[in-house]
Amino acid sequence: MEVYGRSKDMAQASKMQRERKKRWKNASPVPDIEDPIKELSMGLHLKNFQLIITDILDATKTTKTYRLKLAPNFELKRLPLFRAGQYLSVKVNVDGVKVTRPYSISSAPSDILEDGFYELTIKIKDDGFLSTEFFEKWKTGNIVSVSGPHGNMYFDDLRDSNEIVGIAGGSGITPFRSIIREIVAQKLDLKLTVLYGSRHEDDIIFAEELSNLAGKLPDKIKVVNICSEPSENWSGPSGFINAELIKKYAGPIEGKTFFICGPQAMYEFLEKEIQNLNIPNRRIRRELYGQPDNITMNPKYPVEFKDKTFNIIVRIGNKIETIKASATESVLVSLERAGIGVDSQCRSGECGFCRSLLISGDIFVNNEIDGRRAGDKKFGFFHPCSSYLLSDLEIKIPSFKFVKFSPIK
Amino acid sequence: MSSTIHKSSSFDSSYDVVVIGAGLGGLGAALNLALSQKSVLLLEQHNLPGGFASSFVRGRFEFEISLHEMCAVGPPEGPLKGPIRYILHDESSVDVEFVPVPEAYHLILTGKEHKVNVKLPFGVENFIDTVCSAVPETPRESLVKYFDLCRECSEALTFVARSKGNIDYKILMAKYASFLTTSGYSAAEVTNKFGFPKKTLDLLYPYSCYMGLPASRLDFTIWASLLHLYITQGAYIPKGTSHQMCAAIDARIRELGGQTEYNNRVQSILVENNKVIGVETDDGEKIKTNYVITNCSPHLVYGKLISPANAVPEEAYKLNNSRRLGVSAFVVYMGLDASPKDLNLESYGYFISPHMDTEKINKSMLQCENMPDLTASICLNNAIPNCSPPGTTILSITTAFGIDIWKNITPETYFATKNKLARQMIEQVSKALDSPISEHIEEIEVATPQTFSRYTGSFKGGVYGYDLDPWDSLVIRSQVKNKEEFFKGLEFAGGFAAMGHGYNSSLLSGRQAARSVLWKMKKEGG
Numbered sequence A: 001m002e003v004y005g006r007s008k009d010m011a012q013a014s015k016m017q018r019e020r021k022k023r024w025k026n027a028s029p030v031p032d033i034e035d036p037i038k039e040l041s042m043g044l045h046l047k048n049f050q051l052i053i054t055d056i057l058d059a060t061k062t063t064k065t066y067r068l069k070l071a072p073n074f075e076l077k078r079l080p081l082f083r084a085g086q087y088l089s090v091k092v093n094v095d096g097v098k099v100t101r102p103y104s105i106s107s108a109p110s111d112i113l114e115d116g117f118y119e120l121t122i123k124i125k126d127d128g129f130l131s132t133e134f135f136e137k138w139k140t141g142n143i144v145s146v147s148g149p150h151g152n153m154y155f156d157d158l159r160d161s162n163e164i165v166g167i168a169g170g171s172g173i174t175p176f177r178s179i180i181r182e183i184v185a186q187k188l189d190l191k192l193t194v195l196y197g198s199r200h201e202d203d204i205i206f207a208e209e210l211s212n213l214a215g216k217l218p219d220k221i222k223v224v225n226i227c228s229e230p231s232e233n234w235s236g237p238s239g240f241i242n243a244e245l246i247k248k249y250a251g252p253i254e255g256k257t258f259f260i261c262g263p264q265a266m267y268e269f270l271e272k273e274i275q276n277l278n279i280p281n282r283r284i285r286r287e288l289y290g291q292p293d294n295i296t297m298n299p300k301y302p303v304e305f306k307d308k309t310f311n312i313i314v315r316i317g318n319k320i321e322t323i324k325a326s327a328t329e330s331v332l333v334s335l336e337r338a339g340i341g342v343d344s345q346c347r348s349g350e351c352g353f354c355r356s357l358l359i360s361g362d363i364f365v366n367n368e369i370d371g372r373r374a375g376d377k378k379f380g381f382f383h384p385c386s387s388y389l390l391s392d393l394e395i396k397i398p399s400f401k402f403v404k405f406s407p408i409k
Numbered sequence B: 001m002s003s004t005i006h007k008s009s010s011f012d013s014s015y016d017v018v019v020i021g022a023g024l025g026g027l028g029a030a031l032n033l034a035l036s037q038k039s040v041l042l043l044e045q046h047n048l049p050g051g052f053a054s055s056f057v058r059g060r061f062e063f064e065i066s067l068h069e070m071c072a073v074g075p076p077e078g079p080l081k082g083p084i085r086y087i088l089h090d091e092s093s094v095d096v097e098f099v100p101v102p103e104a105y106h107l108i109l110t111g112k113e114h115k116v117n118v119k120l121p122f123g124v125e126n127f128i129d130t131v132c133s134a135v136p137e138t139p140r141e142s143l144v145k146y147f148d149l150c151r152e153c154s155e156a157l158t159f160v161a162r163s164k165g166n167i168d169y170k171i172l173m174a175k176y177a178s179f180l181t182t183s184g185y186s187a188a189e190v191t192n193k194f195g196f197p198k199k200t201l202d203l204l205y206p207y208s209c210y211m212g213l214p215a216s217r218l219d220f221t222i223w224a225s226l227l228h229l230y231i232t233q234g235a236y237i238p239k240g241t242s243h244q245m246c247a248a249i250d251a252r253i254r255e256l257g258g259q260t261e262y263n264n265r266v267q268s269i270l271v272e273n274n275k276v277i278g279v280e281t282d283d284g285e286k287i288k289t290n291y292v293i294t295n296c297s298p299h300l301v302y303g304k305l306i307s308p309a310n311a312v313p314e315e316a317y318k319l320n321n322s323r324r325l326g327v328s329a330f331v332v333y334m335g336l337d338a339s340p341k342d343l344n345l346e347s348y349g350y351f352i353s354p355h356m357d358t359e360k361i362n363k364s365m366l367q368c369e370n371m372p373d374l375t376a377s378i379c380l381n382n383a384i385p386n387c388s389p390p391g392t393t394i395l396s397i398t399t400a401f402g403i404d405i406w407k408n409i410t411p412e413t414y415f416a417t418k419n420k421l422a423r424q425m426i427e428q429v430s431k432a433l434d435s436p437i438s439e440h441i442e443e444i445e446v447a448t449p450q451t452f453s454r455y456t457g458s459f460k461g462g463v464y465g466y467d468l469d470p471w472d473s474l475v476i477r478s479q480v481k482n483k484e485e486f487f488k489g490l491e492f493a494g495g496f497a498a499m500g501h502g503y504n505s506s507l508l509s510g511r512q513a514a515r516s517v518l519w520k521m522k523k524e525g526g
């Protein structure tokens, strides 16, 4: 090579071409298909896998804890690991209606390493479409389809203080049970105070277990049960969890991270209380609560639509189908009711998994969490799980064919 | 209740072309085919387009996943307007807007030997001025000549790319003599001829990190072209993240009559007598076509997708094995609750390292006990001020690892490993910029090779195609292309195709694959 002398022989280029040929000729003929990174990935989350119910523990009169292990014949070495606080998306088929539900894993990651299980703690809602099904029909030996673990409410030492204040309501205690078990297993080095609100004393989930665990590490774990409608015998704090109770039991706010998990009503109540405490945004992590029980309770919801029903023209690839839908149910629920379904995870508008195309029509987006990307808003995409009909719609949904559902018999 | 809907077909029984994967390569291909009025089906396994060119939302922030800066966009009008702008705007009327990146890069070297804190501007003259004033012993004339050589190589490369394997050597010799002279050498071999002091090289080489190879292995022509294009045309990013750009391309493909389908994984490419006859999706649906453009790597195509598998000739496996898989990435994404000013973040893009020895940097990417030496940080607000709410900042810190380096990480060690590395990277940047980053983290997400593998299915989590060594350079790839086609009707697009990785190359390669298919269809009288 002679850059300024400009020799033009391209000798080196020809040499490199020969070099390439030589490498080709001498290379191994065995296809290189081992992918350790994919294997690592499968040890951390999966799109669809099957579990078997090995035990059912009654937690309270309205909740049950299901212990789940890898279903036999499933080609996995071990359950995917997770970070305490994450959830599974459970996929069920109730008489042809395929739905998903997010449930926090109430067991700890260390339980997988030691005994190979997850636990889900499920509360029946009186009008819950699915939880009733779970309660009555999930039996030991049943197979359950899930995806995950997913979710963002976990302790991250890069972001969070290692002094955590948990605020839990009802079944919102589940991620905290996971965190507490992980602290006891010495896998998380945290100080955690949980303020746990229940209605009656006998609604308190894991009362005994959590008090025992806290007793093992009193410097690190504190669980304060607060009942909103206690009986006369109740000696603990009562009422709703408010700024005063938080200050009383959690001590100074400064330098602590708050994790909140509970029903929608609790978030609404806490919003004002938290403002009073002046906690910076970055110090608060909220778990999603799934679809709201009643969208008309959202002050921004245009109530004049509440009794309406509309049609949705649904396209999946070239296929077209028209379904009826009621205005106060999310588009996702309407699709599921019609037996169509879209795969979903968080059901709260955040994760984007149900992303679909709105071809025409108007929707109300539950604005609490609108996890849509800016580009999706611009080009007409929406999240059916957090969208409600304000007119007839034409939509295109992604196909939903790979997910296996566990039939409930 | 009807469940029948899942049984009939979502697809036509056949298409002119099926494109596998909606990364930039696949999008570029489908766009051009739709524009040419061919019936085209684009199948993507994920639920959105873009592959690596995407975004995700956490709390109040939308994070750009991979893009630092796009090459070959150039200003909206004038001689410097680049091919990407031409293809997306003029040729295809895609609704995308580009925003200029304010400076080439802000280089901070923290080592004892050569401490540097310089912002390098776009524009050859400005760039040279800045280098000469930061390192006065730089031989200015040589640097001017060096950039001239880079220009020639870049123009020659365009000429070679346009000639589709039938290169006119007479023109090449007459017009691009220095290109011929330097072709086949590495960046280091050619650059060293210019006798620049080491300190000058420190300022010159940062962009080479985007290629994932040390100067001694990186093909000079590619390096020259990259440097020339960035410094003359400037760099751009799409408004509203890469996802918005990809959503715009997707929308345009549909508008032009193309079909794009998400959550549809292609399980097999069906072949008969060394000819493509169709594809099969994950749930066993078969779709007829004579042409497949694949956005996934030859490693995946020959290793997993071709069916029957025994139709793959040994030569194909050997070819794959002879090439080197490029690096994978590691990124820390942060939404911070303070303004860029309060965080001392004045520039858009920073390269930070103790030194700029590309050999040493590359070696540091071959372990994951500790962070590699070099990080590239992007403060998105400094190009798009309103990309996050007032008083907040989006900052990402990126580094790279060799393709096999994460293979011994297990699920048990995964979270601790990634947080340890992320912490070191945040500390490096905080210290270099005197920025109180860790006091302001509202959202943080760390992507590792595992994350990239999870979302795009890329082989071993690689993000960078095949390494661009001098023996596997663009020129050589374009010369041997015809000899390396094992199946009639199969074309590659994207980072693993002949043009190499990067946003611009991936998009352009998609278009090139589409043109190649169109040409073949025409030849067959289709």
Ligand SMILES: Cc1cc2nc3c(=O)[nH]c(=O)nc-3n(C[C@H](O)[C@H](O)[C@H](O)COP(=O)(O)OP(=O)(O)OC[C@H]3O[C@@H](n4cnc5c(N)ncnc54)[C@H](O)[C@@H]3O)c2cc1C
Residues within 6 Å of the ligand: B020, B021, B022, B023, B024, B025, B026, B043, B044, B045, B046, B049, B050, B051, B052, B053, B065, B066, B067, B068, B069, B070, B071, B264, B265, B266, B267, B295, B296, B329, B330, B331, B398, B452, B455, B456, B457, B458, B463, B464, B493, B494, B495, B496, B501, B502, B503, B504, B506, B507
């Ligand atoms: C952290 C990071 C930073 C980067 N920074 C820059 C930068 O600043 N500038 C720049 O120019 N480049 C950058 N790059 C590189 C750039 O992102 C890539 O080179 C480019 O996006 C590759 O595009 P591709 O066409 O190869 O598609 P990919 O993004 O690889 O997409 C392939 C698509 O195919 C789909 N697919 C795979 N298999 C199947 C199947 N069987 N069936 C259906 N679908 C399938 C995948 O889901 C994916 O969507 C960066 C990359 C990373 C990761």
Ligand code: FES
Residues within 6 Å of the ligand: A343, A344, A345, A346, A347, A348, A349, A350, A351, A352, A353, A354, A355, A371, A383, A384, A385, A386
């Ligand atoms: S399921 Fe998460 S956004 Fe709809």
